[in-house]
Amino acid sequence: MPGVNLESPNIPHGTLTSGTVVGICVASVAIFIMFAVTMYHCYRRKRPSIPHGPVQKQPSQVYTRTKPIASPDLSSPETHPKSSPLAPTKSFPQPRTPSPVQPDLKSPMKQYVAPEGSDNKLDPSTFNKDCYTEEGDEEMCKSGQDDSVDIINENCPLGEIEFSVEFKKDKNVFMVTIHKANCLPIKDDQTGTTDPYIKLCLLPEKKHKVKTRVLRKTLNPIYEETFTFYGLAYNQLQGVTLHFVIMSFDRFSRDDVIGEVVVPLANVDLSNKAVSLTKEIKARNPKVPKSQGRGELLVSLCYQPAANRLTVVVLKAKNLPKMDVTGLSDPYVKIFLMYNGQRLCKKKTRLKKRTLNPVFNESFLFDVPLEGLENVSIEFQVLDHDRVTKNEIIGRLVVGRKEGESANRHWSEIMHNPRKQIAEWHKLTD
Incomplete structure (x- = not known):
């Protein structure tokens, strides 16, 4: 058999074949395509999407924060009394709730309407810029509390309270409404005001005690709170005495006693309708005189x-x-x-x-x-x-x-x- 030369032809070193060149080109194209696709996806992620068609404008929403309502019982350090047949119930006046979003339509210049008999003259001592409107309506200042200038009454140094009592025979209930207090003494020297509230107790039993909410920084608080007592007959009211104690709330120590009012119901006629009363506040518990023995x-x-x-x-x-x-x-x-x-x-x-x-x-x-x-x-x-x-x-x-x-x-x-x-x-x- 004749000899066959199986050796590969002599290829000089340092030269590339055509197959190697083709492979390098294909790999380079593939890498370029992958890089371009990656860059395109990154660009699409960063760019916001643009919807097709006409753009519809979304209506703007107005968010309002609701004001937290402070609990009226926070001034009070006392717990609620236990329920009993004569346990009273208390009703509060409905506050005015303004609209959440309401433009201010008040004019920068307001007209003051003087009261009758004042010759249409403005008294600077009684002027309150927050208590008049364009029509001269003062209802805004009559609800809540009276922050007008306090007038000190020399005959009533501790002030006075206004309240009304009523007995409904059809329901057999006794109702006491505490309206307001006037000209209370100053207990906070820094603000020149006080934080008053009123306690009510039916004597002589002393079992049924109620109290109003605390009104902050005022000497003329307006409460308008009604307390209802059940289980009292009309003939029993002749032996009942109303005992009001006017207190000043103190956050850091014991509450101060402003004074008290004692009203026997024996002299009050409740047979027909409600009776409104105004009583002067007296000093509470005067000390026992030295001339009197201690027992x-x-x-x-x-x-x-x-x-x-x-x-x-x-x-x-x-x-x-x-x-x-x-x-x-x-x-x-x-x-x-x-x-x-x-x-x-x-x-x-x-x-x-x-x-x-x-x-x-x-x-x-x-x-x-x-x-x-x-x-x-x-x-x-x-x-x-x-x-x-x-x-x-x-x-x-x-x-x-x-x-x-x-x-x-x-x-x-x-x-x-x-x-x-x-x-x-x-x-x-x-």
Whole structure:
């Protein structure tokens, strides 16, 4: 078989064949096409889409923010009373709600209409730029609260309140409407105003208490709130007394008492229609004069040296002064164990309502120091409970070795007669 030369032809190094050149060109075209497509997609994403056809203009929307309504019970630190057959209900006046979007059509120049009999002259002292309109209508300032210039009445330094009472025989309900208060004293020196609200209580029971909302920064608040009491018969109203307490709200401390108004219904004729009344605000709870006695307290003491214990029995009190508008008091007694003038322990009796001669009959046990009763004393405080303001001290008594003649004699008797109950009357002091 003849020999065959299988060797490839001699191709010089450094030269490209036609197949290699074609492959490079195809790859370059493909890369260029991919790059162009990528750039086109990126351009389309960044550019907003343009709809075909005529462009329709979207109507603009106006968004308004609703004003939050503050809760009227936030001024009040007191919880709502429990429901009862005589529990009152309260109705508020309907506020005026303006339109959310309403152009201001008021003219920059307004016309003031003077009242009749004033010779059409403007009094600068009574002018209020927010209380007139183009037609001279002052209804805008009559709702809510009166921010006009306050006129101080010398005959009524604490102001006055206006209210009305009505009894509906068909429904057997008693209604009290608190309209407003005028010329209240200033309680906030920084703003020259006060934050008043009114509490109402039906005496003598003191069970049904209601209150108005707090109006901010005004001396002439307008409430227009109606309170309805159910379950009262018409013949029972003759023994009912309305007790209004005008308060000033204080965010950081106890609310201040402006004054009170006491209205017995025995002199009010409710047989036909509602009766409107205006009463002057009086100072609340004047202090007991020094000439009047504070009453007396009967206590019993027993010393047990083996156990180093002292038994104190608060028996009763008599001839206490009148602390309430009803002519009575709501007394209770606090007992303090004193050692070298310092209070070590405190206890108190139950509350006795509407009495000037309470009977307690309560016993308390105190642990005394090991050295005995030499430097020990017992302090008694008789207080009058008050739901509206802080409790007031009716009188106090200290029984010990270094106290008054009666207290020193009583203390010496229990020291020389251990394990024996010794009772004695003591007069209360300021």
